Amino acid sequence: MKSLRTRLLVVASLVLATFLLLSGEALEQAFRAAAEQGEQDRLEGMVFALLGAAESGPNGALTIPDGALPDPRLGHVLSGLDALIFNERGKVVWRSPSFSGAVPQVPAPEVGASVFLDSGDRFMLAYGVRWVGDTNGPHAAGGQQKPKRYTVALFHDQDTYRAQLYTFRRILWFGLGGSGLALIAVQFFVLRWGLSPLRRLARELHQVETGERSRIESDYATELTPLANGLNAMILAERTQQKRYRNALDDLAHSLKTPLAVLRGIIDDSDAEAATRARLSDPVGRIQDITDHQLRKAAAAGRRTLSEPVQVRPIVEKLAGALTKVYAQKQPKFEIRVPYALRARADQGDLYELLGNLMDNAGKWCRQHIAVKVEFADRRLHIVVEDDGPGFPENAAELLARGVRADTHVPGQGIGLGAIAEMVHVYDGAISLGRSSLGGAQVDVYLSV
Secondary structure, eight states: OOOHHHHHHHHHHHHHHHHHHHHHHHHHHHHHHHHHHHHHHHHHHHHHHHHHHOEEOGGGOEEOOGGGOSSGGGGSTTSSEEEEEEETTSOEEEEOTTOOSOOOOOOOOOBTOEEEEEOSSEEEEEEEEEEOOOTTSTTOBTTBOOOEEEEEEEEEESHHHHHHHHHHHHHHHHHHHHHHHHHHHHHHHHHHHHTHHHHHHHHHHHHHHHTSOSSOOSOOOTTTHHHHHHHHHHHHHHHHHHHHHHHHHHHHHHHHHHHHHHHHHHHHOTTSOHHHHHHHHHHHHHHHHHHHHHHHHHHOOOOOTTSOOEEHHHHHHHHHHHHHHHTTTTOOEEEEEOOTTOEESSOHHHHHHHHHHHHHHHHHHOSSEEEEEEEEETTEEEEEEEESSSOOOTTGGGGGSTTOOSOTTSOSOSOHHHHHHHHHHHTTOEEEEEEOTTSSEEEEEEEOO
């Protein structure tokens, strides 16, 4: 995930999802506890209602008349609500008409205390009471029976409880899910709005690269203002430095041109002493070569990050037109395979010199056919120049050294391929010499632009 917006959205969504899951689980547990407490309270109320309708049965035992049942469900089998009364020995002394089946094990809580249990399919409440029977009972002592301890047990199916829990869960999770999706959508638009200055900055920087604007001009947030100012300063410094280098090189070239011309004039002057001319010829020639070499090397602008991309095909077409006139006796035919939309982020002067040297060498050695191809390959600019001439000799790699020529019969100083190799080095590129499909030489140049 290289996108900041994607990273922030994913992280925020994970945090939100975790929060919603934990909140939903907490709310569900709270509802479950509240529902169970409500069930317990209802069963305790039912116990008190049963005790309110209780009477003394035979032998003063606690009993509840069928006509005095506080809830009609206690009088119908399979109604979901059952009641039992146990004596202190755990024997059932009364059961509601709704009860059927085996008698379950019921704990005997202390008098006035209750035990609430969840048996899986129904709730059970056991309540301990002490009952004083009727004074007219046969076992009465002194006009009143001895108090007896009983346990009143109520059983209620969980169908209603589960239906409530299911309804609550459905409403809760649908609500939280919808809220989560809505919040994620809001986060997306908030992040899009919050990161819009970065997109605008990238767009303006691209416009600077393409030459549509000279600097970054928009006002930005406080956090991005130093970045925008730094980029503007870097753009200005690069352009100022490039201009200063070019001006300094022009001044150097003009400064050296006059003294070298004077020395060259002395060498060419037939009236000068032959010994003097001989002694000056070699050093002046070397000074001239060194000066040309260093000026050409320093003049190469190299790859410029914020420079305007240069359209390559017009450069190739102009050079082809000029070389057609230079080598008019051969009537060279140029095959240009360069897309019109191809642009390279390189100095225009460097491209003129590089392509000019490559095409000029091809024009010197070709019989008639020259092919020029430029494309992007593996994120590098690939330049191929071919001809139908005799091709390179076996020691072709030596031609990349300055001053080495393949044939002294062809006019030239032997610095074309050497100058190309130096410029390729400036662009962190590579150059190779080989055999062309046209039968002659082929030069492949790769530039990192």
